Amino acid sequence: MTRVAAVDCGTNSIRLLVADVDPATGQLVDLDRRMTIVRLGQGVDKTGRLAPEALERTFAACRDYAAIIKELGAERLRFVATSASRDASNRDDFVRGVLDILGVEPEVVTGDEEAELSFTGATRELTGRDDLARPYLVVDIGGGSTEFVVGDDAVRAGRSVNIGCVRMTERHLVRDGKVTDPPTPDQITAMRADIEAALDLAEETVPLREARTLVGLAGSVTTVSAIAQNLPAYDAEAIHHSRVSYDRVREITESLLRSTHAERAAIPSMHPGRVDVIGAGALVLLSIMERVGASEVVVSEHDILDGIAFKAAEEGK
Structure with a gap:
């Protein structure tokens, strides 16, 4: 099994899963699963930008998650960002902040990619x-x-x-x-x-x-x-x-x-x-x-x- 860390950063919450995974059998064993409400998408629909206070709430959660990922020894980390960061004109600020804290760039996935990931997770x-x-x-x-x-x-x-x-x-x-x-x-x-x-x-x-x-x-x-x-x-x-x-x-x-x-x-x-x-x-x-x-x-x-x-x-x- 492979120990991985997955981060899902959405419009309302940011979530972390550290798990041992065997893709061949579909087995996934949770080691840590948690969620923090950060409201990254605060005002995005109206302004088209990520608010500074929303970014800071998100980065604070990322710092907490970085410590957990390190403690549990995940071999791989994948960070996926969804709706709010797709829509924001200043999403580069978000990308730089995540890279500085976690060492990986967030993948700002398309709606189709998001849909496929959701289907895989829910139905495997x-x-x-x-x-x-x-x-x-x-x-x-x-x-x-x-x-x-x-x-x-x-x-x-x-x-x-x-x-x-x-x-x-x-x-x-x-x-x-x-x-x-x-x-x-x-x-x-x-x-x-x-x-x-x-x-x-x-x-x-x-x-x-x-x-x-x-x-x-x-x-x-x-x-x-x-x-x-x-x-x-x-x-x-x-x-x-x-x-x-x-x-x-x-x-x-x-x-x-x-x-x-x-x-x-x-x-x-x-x-x-x-x-x-x-x-x-x-x-x-x-x-x-x-x-x-x-x-x-x-x-x-x-x-x-x-x-x-x-x-x-x-x-x-």
């Missing part, structure tokens, strides 16, 4: 399961974008569209610099229309309705699962491969969109960094389920981060 361990029909539709609801990938053992088609939970919140739920609590019906209607337009765009290249199993990834989806299970705290083991029905997703989404900041923050499994954006993320998930006619979503804790780790191990052979 599902191979051979009789209870999950194929093809899979893997949806990775991030902060700035959502990736859609349809495939069996390999990717058939993928598309990335700009309907992440942070982007939707900043675009539709902010007034006078503050998130509306709770959002108004007009705000929700406008956000829903934006999401539906993006789904139309995704469906131009990805046969969403051909999927037999919907697999949902990332923090918005896992948080909905935690709420559905009434977990007393976030529990990755209980969340991984849980199934949440359409009716339950709809109930939770409607509740989140009716609630105030204080009410959402009081949910035991809610990460503080998701309090303001979870309503938008849940609405993206609900809209996808309605579009494809999914009766449930299979929730995966394994996603693009695991895909990055598999690819790092394969490249190291």
Whole structure:
């Protein structure tokens, strides 16, 4: 097995996985898996630039991760950056900072590459399961974008569209610099229309309705699962491969969109960094389920981060 470190830097969070990986068997053994909310994409949709304070939050997390990577002795490190850094005019500042701290340049992947990594991470361990029909539709609801990938053992088609939970919140739920609590019906209607337009765009290249199993990834989806299970705290083991029905997703989404900041923050499994954006993320998930006619979503804790780790191990052979 090869010991690798994988970093996934998205619009809302930066995550680290150090693992022993055998690409031939699909075995991946976690040594350390963690997430830090840094909100790198703060204001990018409006300004087109990464904010100085967002960069510093991200670099602080990178310094912490560098110490862990060194301590655990990873043989290879791969750093992938997604939506926010693709969109930013000053992304060179981001690249230089990461290189100085971690010694590698972040790979600012395309939406298609991001989709393939997400699919690999989410489905490698599902191979051979009789209870999950194929093809899979893997949806990775991030902060700035959502990736859609349809495939069996390999990717058939993928598309990335700009309907992440942070982007939707900043675009539709902010007034006078503050998130509306709770959002108004007009705000929700406008956000829903934006999401539906993006789904139309995704469906131009990805046969969403051909999927037999919907697999949902990332923090918005896992948080909905935690709420559905009434977990007393976030529990990755209980969340991984849980199934949440359409009716339950709809109930939770409607509740989140009716609630105030204080009410959402009081949910035991809610990460503080998701309090303001979870309503938008849940609405993206609900809209996808309605579009494809999914009766449930299979929730995966394994996603693009695991895909990055598999690819790092394969490249190291």
